[in-house]
Amino acid sequence: MKTILLAALFAGSTLTSFAQSDSTGAKTDTVRIGGMIIIKKPGKDGNESREVTITSHRRNQLSNVSTNWFIFDLGFANYNDNTNYAAAQQSGFVTSGIGKDQLNLRTGKSVNVNIWVFMQKLNLVKHYVNLKYGLGVELNNYRFDDERVRFSKNPTVISFDPTLDKASKNKLAADYVTAPLMLNFNFAPRRHNSFGFSAGISAGYLYSARQKIKDDGHKTKLHDDFNLEKFKLSYVAELTLGPVRLYGSMATKSMWEKGLDQTPYNIGIRFSHF
Structure with missing residues (x-):
């Protein structure tokens, strides 16, 4: 079987072979095939048994383009609220009784x-500097601390x-x-679990928005864009600490077209190979 294996390797590759002698004077055959070296040594005491050792001499080559499929992020969603509620009430976008306290979020449940x-x-640059980009969906759930907030369209x-x-x-x-674009x-x-960071921007398009209320066991959903900005541009960053990967994002402006001045941000953990 060893003879057949060696013959097949000879037939499928360009070979370079030469003979060496070990310290006992016995002949050692060495065959180089691409990135492998096959060393064939005589058995002990000159008997007919043979020992074949295969080693690799080529360093692991890193691909210039690496792809990671289906990455999952889990974190918290929130926003910085700089709304002038007196002006918002005057415009009719919010009614009396709605202020910053009513639109505060439950941090642990806003996901x-x-x-x-x-x-x-x-x-x-030699795999130390890379361009990182991708495509996916970003799902934000803003859970209100005051359950009495209601949207209409x-x-x-x-109100x-x-x-x-x-x-x-x-x-x-x-x-x-x-779609994020970052310099990594x-x-x-x-190293399999490396250390580093990424920073850049992301561009998003709002494809769905809704208010969901669960009251006395009954669920109601109201679908609308609620005058949310259709496009969102955010600063994004990622920190790699061995097997742990953290991410964060911060929008460049308010998430609303009018009425409210709330700038969203996210932070959490990323489940990714790189």
Whole structure:
């Protein structure tokens, strides 16, 4: 079987072979095939048995383009609220009784989930500097601390509804198709669990928005864009600490076309190979 294996390797590759002698004077045959060296040594005491050792002498080559499929992010969603509520009430976008306190979020229950169909890393400088980009969906759930907030549409009005005082859930969901573009710095490119960071921007398009209320076991959903900005541009960053990967994003401006001045941000953990 060893003879057949060696014959097949000879037939399928360009070979370079030569003979050496070990310290006992016995002949040792060495065959080089691409990135492998096959060493064939005689058995002990000159018998007919043979020992074949295969070693590799080629360093692992890193691909200039690496692809990671179906990356999952799990984190928290929130926003910086700089709204002038007196002006917002005067414009009719919010009613009396709605202020910053009513639109505060429950931090532990306002969730961001991202599902990236793919992310690619393009080598720029010896794999230490790379261009990183991808495409996926960004799902944000803003859970209101005051359950009595109610949205209406055509036109959008945010009001205070006392009948929702016993509601168990009240949230605004905003979902985007998003494409990030980052410059990646990898301090240990040949390590499986490397160290580094990425920073750049992402562009998102709002494809779905809705308010979901759960009151006394009944669920209601109202679908509309609620005058949310259709396009969202964000600063994005990623930190790699061995097997742990963290991400963050911060929009460049308010998520609303008018009425409210709330700039969203996300932070969480990324489940990714690079």
